[in-house]
Amino acid sequence: MTRTEKAEFISSLTEEFKSSDGLIVCDYKGLNVKAIEALRNSARPEVVNVKVIKNTLASIAMKNAGIEGLELKDTNIFVWGADQLAVTKIVATFAKTNPNFIIKSGFAGGIVVDAAKVEALSKMPSRNELIGMLLSTWMAPITNFTIGLDALRAKKQESE
Incomplete structure (x- = not known):
């Protein structure tokens, strides 16, 4: 060189x-x-x-x-x-x-x-893994709310 x-x-x-x-x-x-x-x-x-x-x-x-x-x-x-x-x-x-x-x-x-x-x-964890963790944390309340609504709907259908 x-x-x-x-x-x-x-x-x-x-x-x-x-x-x-x-x-x-x-x-x-x-x-x-x-x-x-x-x-x-x-x-x-x-x-x-x-x-x-x-x-x-x-x-x-x-x-x-x-x-x-x-x-x-x-x-x-x-x-x-x-x-x-x-x-x-x-x-x-x-x-x-x-x-x-x-x-x-x-x-x-x-x-x-x-x-x-x-x-x-x-x-x-890498940046993408941290973003995934953050998004799953943000989505948890919405997911739990929809599960609760679905359980309420199923209960109402059973009582009818």
Whole structure:
């Protein structure tokens, strides 16, 4: 990679990191290409990026994006996207099935988080799940009212 290609790569990576809400750094040592492709395939529908990036290039891009505090050592794979819950869910699900895939740290909501917090975030309901819960709560009184009306109608029919 030439110097200009590196500069272009760093600038595009900086823009992607700035627009993302969640970034997780994981160790992938011991994973084969098929397993990494499975991770990428699971991330694609959620619009989550998965890339192996050289630590020096990633650290420059993160510094330019205002992401500081992540320590980059050894082999790293970077997972990032606009929805931090989607990123954490993909990483945590993949880590459960692949023991060689280790979550190191992350950057979510403007703060550095450790592997335990990434796990905790992955267990939270997504935006769509929360909307579904809210709608079912709002619909409960209406549903109960219609059930009561139907029971009243059935009782009146029986008494006639």
